[in-house]
Amino acid sequence: MESLHEEPTAHLDPEDRMSSSTAHVTTDTLEIPDGRLHYEVRGRGPLVALVAAPMDAGAFAPLADLLAAEHTVLTTDPRGIGRSVLHDPHQDSTPQLRAEDVSRLLAHLDAGPAAVFGSSGGAVTVLALAEAHPEQVHTVVAHEPPLLGLLDDRAELLAREDDMIATYLAGDRLGAGRKFLANADIHLPEELVQGMFGGEPEPQAAADEHFQYVHMIRGTTRFRPDVAALRAGPTRVVVGLGATSTGQVCDRTSRALAAALGGAPTMFPGGHIGFVEDPPAFATRLREVLAHD
Template sequence: MTALPATGGTLDVPGAQLYYELRGEGPLLVLVGSPMDAGPFAPLADLLAADYTVLTTDPRGVGRSPIEDPDQVATPELRAADLSRLITEVDAGPAGLLGSSGGAVTALALAQSYPGQAHTVIAHEPPLYEVLEDRKELIARSEDMVATYRGGDSIGAFRIFMEIAGMAMPEEMFQQMFAERGEKEAEEDRRFFLYTQGPTTQWVPDLDALRAGSTRLVIGIGEQSAGQLCDRTSRALAASLGIEPALFPGDHGGFMGDPAAFADRLRAVLAGR
């Protein structure tokens, strides 16, 4: 199957310019991450474009979405407001929405504050400390991570991050991912450690509002994520909402590891199967 070409665009929003891409035709389906940009979603978006108009975006301050204030805190509420404006801009909603990792927190914030914008929100592995009993320990460990970063040891900060996440990887892979960082990557690292991860992981969802809203909520978990932080947070959140989590192929980044299998599962979940 030949991938449908993506059309890029930009949207001016207060304090930032958002880059986004559209693919395909049909009902609107939004794929969003944080702090990840649109790039890793491209293989999945290409597959889904046969059935949907697929919207992907770089969150403010990431990738091709510049911000006016480099020290602006990237709260889930702010990111949800950006996403709401994008959905309004493309004028094809209400949307189906898949948020991954920090993007899952963005998606939950959208469902909470803009319930008419999405008919279905699939929050795939949201890293929410506040739904766990050991949240104080996790916050303290994250504060140690930030202090390590502020002390000039970005590699050490990433090691703590991976430990908190419960994601083990070979040393060679770790070095490839985190040791060689260019100027742009270093700036995005700064925003992640100082202005994004804290507000994301410590966001407190309004469970009553999420339960009462018109948006259908799905909490997604990777089949291979057992033992990882986001497996725990996702199961705890689903239990708090009184819903059964939906399993997806792969782990935390399953949509990158096997986009075809992930696309098939996503279509089924959107269809209520």
């Protein structure tokens, strides 16, 4: 499952950023009933929204720049993360609430129906969006959604998740990070683990991490998609899976969701955050998937 600390560029200042592909980035905010959403738009053409949780819009910047050659690309910080501020910072972030946020952004831009790509917690968001607002999205790509409730060993996995959160709340950031990776069956070199979870993060990263552990993880992993509604609805639902994610928990959840929907996962290059690891290869594959209606 995607961590805030797997993407070192997640908090770059996006103001008036010019990409290597010369796509101009427009940044703005949208007031919502319980807060304010930060969002970014680049490019022109059919609308594609890139949605993550807990990562913010910066994680998608290289991929968005590439897609902007032929698409209008929307990215956003999810509620309670980065520049998307809630009036009540102690409010939980559920997939349903995040789906409503994306729905409001799509309506605000008035450029749909859209294709929507979601990664990790964002993949759960876009599944909730397809359930609640199928008229706004013609295609949803849910890349490695951590839907633990779909697995036979969900009780054990959710108990381990609760233990991880308790470890974090006890002040053991490194221990919680180790449990996060172990629970996801992601194996990394020790120096990388220390770099991700050792020491003290910058204030915004620390606030985002706290929000992730306390207000986001449980609601995301416990979400149960309405498979019957997704199968019967008008939205094309694609379950994405990283080619190098074999054996990880999100490999299992992605295959379980795809099977429940009556198919197999669609393979993408890289692992859980393949769009960060190799944006050009990922953009090529995403274009292929979006073109295949």
